[in-house]
Structures are given as structure tokens and as C-alpha cells.
Amino acid sequence: MGRLFSLTYPTAVVLMAIRHGHRYGFDVMDATGLPDGTVYPILRRLERRGVLEGVWEDEEIARADQRPARRYYRLTAVGEEALGDVLERFPTIGRLFEPGTA
Amino acid sequence: MNEVPGLLWIRRIAWLVPRSRRSSWCREWEAELTWAWRRMSGRGEPGWWGRLRLQLRAWSSLTDALWERGETMTMTGWTQDLRLALRSLIRHRAFALVSILTLGLGIGINTTVFTLVDGVLLRPLPFPESEELISLQHEGRESDDQLPISTGLYQLYRDQARTIEEIGLYTTNQVNLIVDGRPERIEVQFVTPSFFTTLGVSPEVGRAFTEEEGLPGAGNYILLSHAFWRDAWGGDPGIIGQSIEVSGNVAEVVGVMPRGFGFPEPGARLWLNLQVDPENAPLSNFSADGVARMTDGSSIEAVVGEVGGLVDRMEEFFPESGAVTFLRGVGIAPVVVPMKEAIVGDVSTTLWVLLGTVGFVLLIACANVANLLLVRAESRQREMALRSAVGAGRGDIVRWFMSESLILSAAGAIIGVGIAVAAIRLTLRFVPNDLPRMAEIGLDVRVLAFTAVLTVGSALFFGLFPLTRFGSGHLSDRLREGGARGATEGASRHLLRNGLVVTQMALALVLLIGSGLMFRSFQALRALDPGFDPEGVVTAQIAIPGSVMEEPAQVLNFYREAQERILALPGVQAVSYSAAAPLVRGWSYSTMESEDHPRGEDELPVFGAWNHVGGDPTGALGLRILEGRQLDWRDGADGNRSMMISRTMKELWWPDESPIGRRMRFAMGGEPQEWYTIVGVVENAAQNSLQETPREMVYWPLTVGHADAFQIMRNVVLAVRTTGEPVALVPGIRDIVQTLSPSTPLANVQTLEEAMDRATSRTSFTMTLLGSASGIALLLGLVGIYGVISYIVSQRTREIGVRLALGATGTSVRNMVVRQGLVLASIGMVVGLGAAWAMRSVMGALLFGVSATDPLTWGGLSGILVLTAVAASWLPAWRASRVDPAGALRAE
Numbered sequence: 001m002g003r004l005f006s007l008t009y010p011t012a013v014v015l016m017a018i019r020h021g022h023r024y025g026f027d028v029m030d031a032t033g034l035p036d037g038t039v040y041p042i043l044r045r046l047e048r049r050g051v052l053e054g055v056w057e058d059e060e061i062a063r064a065d066q067r068p069a070r071r072y073y074r075l076t077a078v079g080e081e082a083l084g085d086v087l088e089r090f091p092t093i094g095r096l097f098e099p100g101t102a
Numbered sequence: 103m104n105e106v107p108g109l110l111w112i113r114r115i116a117w118l119v120p121r122s123r124r125s126s127w128c129r130e131w132e133a134e135l136t137w138a139w140r141r142m143s144g145r146g147e148p149g150w151w152g153r154l155r156l157q158l159r160a161w162s163s164l165t166d167a168l169w170e171r172g173e174t175m176t177m178t179g180w181t182q183d184l185r186l187a188l189r190s191l192i193r194h195r196a197f198a199l200v201s202i203l204t205l206g207l208g209i210g211i212n213t214t215v216f217t218l219v220d221g222v223l224l225r226p227l228p229f230p231e232s233e234e235l236i237s238l239q240h241e242g243r244e245s246d247d248q249l250p251i252s253t254g255l256y257q258l259y260r261d262q263a264r265t266i267e268e269i270g271l272y273t274t275n276q277v278n279l280i281v282d283g284r285p286e287r288i289e290v291q292f293v294t295p296s297f298f299t300t301l302g303v304s305p306e307v308g309r310a311f312t313e314e315e316g317l318p319g320a321g322n323y324i325l326l327s328h329a330f331w332r333d334a335w336g337g338d339p340g341i342i343g344q345s346i347e348v349s350g351n352v353a354e355v356v357g358v359m360p361r362g363f364g365f366p367e368p369g370a371r372l373w374l375n376l377q378v379d380p381e382n383a384p385l386s387n388f389s390a391d392g393v394a395r396m397t398d399g400s401s402i403e404a405v406v407g408e409v410g411g412l413v414d415r416m417e418e419f420f421p422e423s424g425a426v427t428f429l430r431g432v433g434i435a436p437v438v439v440p441m442k443e444a445i446v447g448d449v450s451t452t453l454w455v456l457l458g459t460v461g462f463v464l465l466i467a468c469a470n471v472a473n474l475l476l477v478r479a480e481s482r483q484r485e486m487a488l489r490s491a492v493g494a495g496r497g498d499i500v501r502w503f504m505s506e507s508l509i510l511s512a513a514g515a516i517i518g519v520g521i522a523v524a525a526i527r528l529t530l531r532f533v534p535n536d537l538p539r540m541a542e543i544g545l546d547v548r549v550l551a552f553t554a555v556l557t558v559g560s561a562l563f564f565g566l567f568p569l570t571r572f573g574s575g576h577l578s579d580r581l582r583e584g585g586a587r588g589a590t591e592g593a594s595r596h597l598l599r600n601g602l603v604v605t606q607m608a609l610a611l612v613l614l615i616g617s618g619l620m621f622r623s624f625q626a627l628r629a630l631d632p633g634f635d636p637e638g639v640v641t642a643q644i645a646i647p648g649s650v651m652e653e654p655a656q657v658l659n660f661y662r663e664a665q666e667r668i669l670a671l672p673g674v675q676a677v678s679y680s681a682a683a684p685l686v687r688g689w690s691y692s693t694m695e696s697e698d699h700p701r702g703e704d705e706l707p708v709f710g711a712w713n714h715v716g717g718d719p720t721g722a723l724g725l726r727i728l729e730g731r732q733l734d735w736r737d738g739a740d741g742n743r744s745m746m747i748s749r750t751m752k753e754l755w756w757p758d759e760s761p762i763g764r765r766m767r768f769a770m771g772g773e774p775q776e777w778y779t780i781v782g783v784v785e786n787a788a789q790n791s792l793q794e795t796p797r798e799m800v801y802w803p804l805t806v807g808h809a810d811a812f813q814i815m816r817n818v819v820l821a822v823r824t825t826g827e828p829v830a831l832v833p834g835i836r837d838i839v840q841t842l843s844p845s846t847p848l849a850n851v852q853t854l855e856e857a858m859d860r861a862t863s864r865t866s867f868t869m870t871l872l873g874s875a876s877g878i879a880l881l882l883g884l885v886g887i888y889g890v891i892s893y894i895v896s897q898r899t900r901e902i903g904v905r906l907a908l909g910a911t912g913t914s915v916r917n918m919v920v921r922q923g924l925v926l927a928s929i930g931m932v933v934g935l936g937a938a939w940a941m942r943s944v945m946g947a948l949l950f951g952v953s954a955t956d957p958l959t960w961g962g963l964s965g966i967l968v969l970t971a972v973a974a975s976w977l978p979a980w981r982a983s984r985v986d987p988a989g990a991l992r993a994e
Contacts, residue, residue, distance in 0.1 A: 024134060024137075025130065025134050026134045026137070026138050026159070029159070035162070035163035036159045037164070037165035037166075038165070039162070039168055040162075040165070040169070041165055041167035041169035044166065044169055044170065045169075053755065056352030060562050063134075067133070067137055067140060068129065068132055068133040068136055068137075069129075069133060070130070070134060070137055071129070071133065071704040072125075073156040
């Protein structure tokens with residue numbers, strides 16, 4: 001099976017960040033340290049290919065917090081599968097998100 | 103500012119995103135920014151760094167928006183080149199960093215100064231069709247006398263002039279008002295109802311004044327400023343229809359003006375209706391200023407012509423008025439200027455010079471980057487030749503180089519905008535207080551557009567230099583040469599690089615001379631004798647209207663009692679009261695005459711400045727008595743009719759004799775005034791500025807008229823001199839004044855030294871900006887000369903090696919290299935002196951007490967330029983002298 005997306009290093013880092021619970025655009029930027037301008041296009045591409053899924057946060061929670069609702073990203077089944085590829089290609093990438101190193 | 107940084111940007115660029123995705127895209131970015139901002143604010147007020155980071159993150163949404171648009175998907179042509187260029191710049195970090203910082207500095211200060219120029223000079227006034235607004239004033243004796251506009255002339259123009267659609271009068275004043283139980287002195291304007299229609303502004307709440315409210319006997323009405331309404335009444339619309347007491351008179355609030363409204367500048371906290379009797383408006387009371395709106399299609403010249411014609415026929419319209427003769431005497435003439443020009447005044451020269459200055463700095467910065475790019479171009483010749491051999495055309499090569507220049511320039515612009523944001527904030531804090539339209543200054547789309555043009559322009563400018571290295575014919579030769587340095591190519595290459603350095607040196611010298619001259623002006627201003635002694639004096643304004651103390655005698659007692667008590671405060675040396683005070687409050691003018699010099703038929707009356715003083719003016723203000731004595735409480739309505747005159751007044755009428763004992767009086771026409779005997783002559787004191795030529799001045803006592811029915815100045819400047827810190831006295835003085843008169847506030851409290859600083863603020867501001875600009879220019883210029891000499895040395899290593907091998911000493915090699923730097927700097931100096939000479943008249947307009955061609959400044963700074971250039975060449979020269987001859991020869 002051909003890959004759904006080109007697995008560059010930034011793409012891999014974004015996927016791993018989401019896997020480690022950094023689910024909002026700005027969180028991913030903070031967690032990965034990738035240049036600000038690259039993160040969103042990667043998220044969009046992955047979402048469009050079905051690797052990620054973007055979901056709006058519950059309005060109630062946002063309202064209680066007096067701010068607009070945020071959009072978070074989670075891995076789809078395809079995404080979970082793709083993680084295997086990521087780790088195969090960049091075996092040490094998980095270390096980026098281990099506690100104390102991020 | 104609680105606005106989340108970047109939200110505006112998101113909304114602006116959202117249109118790039120396809121419509122179907124737009125609202126969701128916007129929502130996501132807004133939510134992220136808001137969330138990040140709230141988290142940041144939760145840890146205390148976010149600093150500039152936090153704001154900047156969030157702003158940068160918001161800007162990065164551009165790539166996202168472009169992605170959504172599908173534009174980044176196709177990486178061809180320019181985008182491909184930009185990507186390659188970006189990679190190559192990342193590889194050559196040091197070069198990229200130096201270039202970007204240099205450009206950032208240049209673009210940053212240009213953006214800053216352009217923000218000032220745009221806000222003050224270019225942007226139209228914030229009124230509808232503001233280009234039709236004109237200032238309508240008068241002058242006499244070829245601009246010696248400033249006569250604003252009288253109610254009589256206002257009425258005349260309003261009735262007769264067809265070139266004027268509407269005309270309004272306004273006069274700015276201060277009144278006492280009880281706000282929240284505390285007496286306050288606030289700025290107000292008395293305006294005719296036509297003032298608002300002329301400007302084309304309506305109240306936000308309530309209504310404006312009606313025509314009837316502008317007639318005598320109509321009662322008092324008030325329009326509040328938005329800020330005052332918010333501060334004092336919490337923005338309660340219920341205030342409309344209520345009455346408030348202003349300086350003892352009851353007035354009804356009829357409306358609230360829109361936020362930020364003010365004319366000519368925001369400042370007035372409320373407006374009161376000025377009443378003019380259309381049948382009997384006096385010709386002579388020139389107490390208000392005039393603003394008018396021209397009719398469609400009319401011009402300044404047409405207004406001047408028509409209004410001038412009406413003035414010529416004054417007798418016809420004011421047959422009864424005694425003022426006609428006087429106004430004829432001074433040759434009254436209307437002065438009509440576009441309102442913007444009237445408000446901006448003479449600050450425009452300063453701002454344009456500053457913009458030119460920072461333009462020079464940017465040129466110098468570009469020359470530096472061009473030089474760096476030239477070096478890089480040398481090292482890429484072989485690569486370019488290869489590309490050309492495999493089919494890249496000239497256009498491709500231009501694009502490769504231009505993408506690099508554009509990236510450098512754009513990155514510089516981002517840093518530059520950051521610098522500008524900080525610099526504008528700093529500038530607004532230190533800007534001279536007489537700079538008009540400050541409220542309108544800010545970084546906005548217009549300024550950013552300017553920055554964008556500057557960015558692209560710079561990129562084109564410095565990007566072109568390396569291209570000269572790749573003329574089409576050269577490339578194949580270069581490939582054949584294998585990149586070896588031919589002997590002939592050196593000449594043109596050096597010429598270009600040397601030319602750039604010479605230009606830098608020349609520009610830097612022009613700026614150095616400019617800032618040096620400003621420094622000398624500042625020194626000259628500071629060295630001027632203002633005619634008074636500002637050290638240790640605090641001043642405050644006091645007004646006691648008739649509603650507070652009806653009898654003049656009460657006011658006089660108040661002054662004397664307050665003086666006694668203030669003198670008892672620790673450290674106080676003297677106390678005085680005066681109607682006007684140097685650099686603090688303006689003097690009034692009137693015609694005067696002396697008993698010894700009756701005015702001849704065809705002689706113009708003497709128009710002098712007058713003041714009323716009481717207490718101890720020489721002690722408190724530090725006026726210097728040249729002859730006789732000063733006025734004190736013995737003088738005035740109750741005692742001697744005495745007066746003091748200034749040195750200029752003495753020189754006018756009594757150049758060779760003592761004026762003591764001679765008599766003078768006001769000569770206003772109409773009822774005869776009383777004669778006052780001169781008891782003292784004082785040194786000329788600065789009135790409104792330090793630069794002005796001293797006018798004839800007289801000082802009357804604080805009380806005038808007959809002892810049984812006298813008048814007293816109720817609106818005075820209190821001055822207190824102390825041996826200690828003058829500001830520390832203020833609470834004590836306020837206590838004393840309010841014990842004696844609870845509803846009398848101290849207004850405009852300031853020290854005379856602050857007034858002096860303000861009087862020199864424009865010069866010191868220009869000096870600081872020019873000084874910083876020329877400092878940066880010199881630094882960049884030195885980096886340039888250092889770079890060029892280093893490069894020359896590196897290119898000549900082999901030759902130097904040969905020389906050393908043949909017995910040249912290190913010193914002689916060093917001198918040889920330094921000489922090259924010296925030659926470049928000297929040529930730059932000569933060119934720079936020529937350029938400065940060409941610009942001497944522009945600069946002259948800003949100077950005071952120093953000639954634009956001051957030899958000391960020119961010579962000294964030229965010397966400094968050449969010396970620092972020699973110092974900058976010394977390091978590469980020293981390196982050259984340490985070349986190992988064997989190594990250098992082997993290396994080839």
C-alpha cells in the first residue's frame with residue numbers, strides 16, 4: 001500500500017505530538033518547536049488525508065471558561081496505523097515527548 | 103490594551119481562505135489566540151515579548167491560509183526559488199543574520215519616522231471633507247501683530263462672504279468645576295453653534311447647540327466630551343438635561359460629543375455656547391480663533407480675495423467703531439491657511455528632515471548588504487556558470503538572486519516592524535509637547551504599506567548589485583576559467599565595492615554634520631539668558647471668579663494672606679502673582695503710548711506685551727531689575743500708580759536716558775486710560791519661546807482703577823521660589839490656598855525648569871533622533887569599510903606574501919592597507935561635505951544660534967569620520983602584516 005502522505009520529519013513530529021496528548025494547534029507548536037508557519041499546513045494535510053480528525057470542543061466547557069471553543073485533533077484509525085511507519089522511520093522520535101525533555 | 107494581539111490580522115487575511123472553510127478557519131485561529139492570550143494574562147500583565155510572540159504566531163497563519171487556498175501545493179517558479187534561497191540562507195547563517203539585522207534596523211527606524219510623518223503631516227484631519235477646512239485669522243504690520251478674529255469680523259464674514267460655507271468661533275479657556283466634591287480646573291472651549299456645523303461633527307448623545315443658543319441672553323449650555331462624560335458620570339445618558347455649575351454659573355448639559363473629538367486637538371473636556379450679538383458684534387475684541395469651511399469649488403486664494411475685500415470696506419460695516427482707525431493703522435490683513443497646515447505648523451520641516459535622515463540610514467544599510475551579497479556572488483560564480491551551462495537563462499539567474507534578496511528584506515521588515523513598535527512607544531513618550539496631532543499617531547495599514555514598499559524597494563536595490571557580476575557573456579568564460587581569479591576582473595569589482603563604501607561614508611558624514619549642528623543649536627538654546635531664573639521655582643494657576651469672592655478687596659486679601667502663609671513654609675524664599683509668566687502662560691498685547699512720545703499722524707501705534715504682577719516678582723520669578731525698583735503691594739489702585747517696563751521698551755523710547763519717573767498708559771481708543779509712572783526697568787524675559795526676539799513689555803500692578811472701585815486680576819500664575827525641591831512644596835501650597843478658598847484648585851502645576859525643558863524639547867528631540875540615526879549610520883559605515891578592507895586583504899594575501907618574502911616589513915604592509923581605508927574615507931568625506939553643502943539651507947531652518955556651515959562642526963566631524971575609518975582598517979591591516987609569506991605562496 002502506498003503511503004497516504006509523505007512522511008517527512010515535521011509530519012512525524014506532529015503525529016507524535018498528538019499521540020502524546022498535545023491536541024491543539026498552538027500546543028503542537030509549543031510541544032514540537034517546529035516553525036509556527038509549518039504546523040497548521042501539516043495538520044490540514046493530515047486531516048484531509050484522514051490521518052487526523054478535527055473536532056470542536058464542547059461549547060458548554062468553553063462558555064463556562066468565557067472563551068471561544070477550540071478545535072482539537074485526534075488520530076483516526078488510519079493515523080494509529082501510520083504511527084507504526086513513523087516509529088520505523090524515526091525510531092528515536094518518541095523521546096522528544098518523554099517527560100522532562102519536551 | 104486588552105485586545106488579543108493578532109485577532110485583527112486573522113480577520114484581515116481570512117479572505118484568502120476559500121469561503122466554504124473561512125468561518126471555521128477563523129474560529130479556530132481566534133480561539134487559539136484568545137486562549138493563549140488568556141493564559142498569558144493569567145500570569146500578570148503580558149510583556150512586549152509575550153505580545154510579540156503571539157503576534158508572530160498570528161502572522162504565521164498566513165502560511166495556513168495560503169495552504170487552504172491551495173497555493174503552497176504547487177512549488178514552481180518563484181516559490182521553488184524562494185524555498186531554495188531560504189535553504190541557502192539558513193546554511194550561511196552569519197551572513198543572513200548580519201544582513202537581516204542591518205536591514206531590520208534600517209527599515210525599523212524608517213517605519214518609526216514614517217509613522218510620525220504620516221500621523222502628523224499626511225493623514226487628513228479627522229473631520230468630513232477636511233480639505234475644505236481653513237483657519238481664518240488676521241495679522242497686522244506684516245505679521246508683527248497676531249490678531250485672531252473678532253466677533254464683529256466673524257459676523258461680517260458669516261453674513262457676506264460667499265466663498266465661505268460656514269464659519270465658527272472657538273476660544274479655549276479654563277474653568278473651575280466641582281467634580282466628585284473636589285474643585286478641579288478643567289480645559290473648556292467656548293464655541294459658537296456654527297463651530298460644530300463647520301467641522302461637520304454631531305454629538306453622539308443629545309443635540310448640538312441651536313442657533314438661538316448662540317445669541318445673547320440665551321443662557322448657558324454644555325456639550326460634554328466623551329472622556330469627561332465617562333470619567334465623571336460613568337457614561338450615564340441621564341446627564342442630558344441636568345444642570346451643572348461651571349465657574350459659578352449654572353449650565354444645562356445638552357449632549358455628548360463622539361469619542362476622541364476635539365479641535366484643533368483633543369483636550370477640551372466640555373464646550374460652552376459662545377454668544378454673539380449679530381447686530382452689535384464688536385469689531386475690536388480679537389479674543390477667539392476662527393475655523394471656516396470653504397464652499398465647494400472655492401479656493402484659499404478666492405477666500406483671501408473676498409475676505410480681504412470685506413476688510414477693506416470695514417468703515418461701511420462698522421461706521422460707529424473706534425477700532426477701524428487702529429486696524430487701518432496696523433494694516434490688518436486676513437491670513438487664510440488650510441486647517442491642517444495651521445495645526446501642523448512649522449513642525450513639518452523637522453519631520454521631513456528626520457525622514458530624509460533615516461532614509462539615508464536605510465541606504466547605508468542597503469549598501470552594506472549589497473557589499474555582503476557581492477562577496478557571496480564572487481563565491482557563487484562557478485555555480486551560476488554551471489547552471490547557465492545546463493540551460494538556465496538570465497531570467498532564472500535574476501530570480502535566484504532576487505529571491506534571496508527578497509527573503510532577507512522581508513525578514514528585515516519583520517524585525518523592523520518589531521523595532522518600530524517599540525520605538526514608536528518610546529518616541530511618543532519623549533516627543534516634544536508641541537508636536538501636533540499626537541493622538542493620531544500609530545502603526546496601521548498605511549504605515550505597513552509604506553514598510554512593504556520600502557522592503558521590496560530595498561530588495562530590488564541591493565539585489566541588483568550581485569547581478570552585475572553575471573553579465574551573460576561572462577558566465578561561460580568563468581566556467582572555462584574554473585573560477586580562477588583573472589587579473590582583469592578586479593578593477594570593475596573593486597570599483598563597485600569601493601563606490602558603495604564611499605557612498606556610505608559620504609552619507610554618514612552628512613548625518614553626522616546634521617546631528618552635530620543640532621547639538622550645537624541645543625547648546626546655544628540652553629546658553630541663552632531667558633531673563634528669569636528658573637531654578638527652584640514652582641508655578642500654579644489660580645482663578646477666583648466673582649461667584650467665589652465678589653469683592654476685589656477680598657481677592658487682594660486672599661493673595662496677601664496666601665503669600666504670608668506660603669512664605670512661612672520651610673525653604674520658601676519668595677512668592678509672586680502675575681497675569682502671565684515666562685514660558686508658562688502667554689502675555690497679552692495692546693497698544694501703548696508714553697507721555698513723552700505722542701504718536702504722530704502717520705505713525706503706527708506701539709503694540710506691546712503686558713502683564714500684571716504682585717507680591718515679589720523679582721524674588722519669585724527671578725526677573726532682574728536693571729534700574730529703579732520692582733512693584734510691590736504699595737503699588738496699584740490702592741496706592742501708587744506705578745509700573746515697570748522691559749529693557750526693549752526702555753530702548754524704544756528712552757535709549758539714552760533713564761525712564762524712571764516717566765509715564766505710560768494703554769492707548770486703546772475709546773475712553774481715556776490712566777497714566778502710570780515708571781518705577782523700574784527689568785531685563786527682557788522670554789515669553790513663549792527662548793528663540794523669539796524680545797518684544798516691548800510692560801508690567802502693571804495687580805490692581806488697577808480707582809481705590810474705591812478697583813479691579814483685580816482674578817486669574818493669575820502663582821510662583822514660589824524655594825531653596826529645596828520645588829515640587830515638594832505643592833501639597834503645602836494647595837492646603838493654604840484651599841484653607842483660604844475651599845473651591846479654588848491649583849491648576850497646571852509645573853516648575854519653571856520643566857517649562858524650560860519644554861521650550862527646548864523640539865530641539866532636543868530632533869537632536870536625539872538625528873544623533874541616534876547618525877550614530878547608526880557611522881557604525882554601519884564602519885562595518886562597511888571594515889568589510890571591504892578585510893576583503894581586499896584576503897584577495898591580496900598572495901601579493902602581500904610576495905612582498906613580505908621580498909623583504910617588506912610588517913609596518914609597511916600595514917601602512918599600505920590602512921592607506922587604502924584612508925583613501926576611501928577621504929573620498930567619502932569630500933563627497934559628504936559636498937552633499938552637506940547642498941543641503942545647508944534645509945538644515946538651516948532647524949538651527950538656532952549656529953550657522954549651517956559652522957566650520958568647527960564640519961571640520962571636527964570630518965576628522966572623526968576619517969579617524970574611525972582608519973581605525974576600522976587597522977584590524978585587517980594588522981592581520982595582513984602577520985601573513986606567513988611561505989604559507990601564502992603555497993596556498994595558491
